[in-house]
Amino acid sequence: NCDGAYKDSLGLAGCGGLFLKLDGGWIKGYYSRKIGTCDTLSAEMWGMYLGMQLAWRQGFHHLQVESDSKSLVDMITGKVKFIGNPPPWCAVYKSF
Numbered sequence: 001n002c003d004g005a006y007k008d009s010l011g012l013a014g015c016g017g018l019f020l021k022l023d024g025g026w027i028k029g030y031y032s033r034k035i036g037t038c039d040t041l042s043a044e045m046w047g048m049y050l051g052m053q054l055a056w057r058q059g060f061h062h063l064q065v066e067s068d069s070k071s072l073v074d075m076i077t078g079k080v081k082f083i084g085n086p087p088p089w090c091a092v093y094k095s096f
Helices: 040-057 070-077 088-095
Strands: 002-007 012-020 026-036
Touching: 002 040, 012 040, 026 040, 040 070
Parallel strands: none
Antiparallel strands: 002 012, 012 026
């Protein structure tokens, strides 16, 4: 599970998440990271990217990734069609 958030009044964004077993048991959490200034979707992207990067380093290569951001999920799964080339981060996610 990954998440990101942006607080407009502070101009700050952060992200974090956790790894669970299929039965819901705890494996590991990854820290809330201060990102700086960005929009909410970018914070969500960072949360997913950092979680997948950590999973890969820990030896987890088959993942079920969950996010509460429909926009991000649609981008990753290809439900959103880009005009021209998709952003480079789409290829990064698919490489994990």
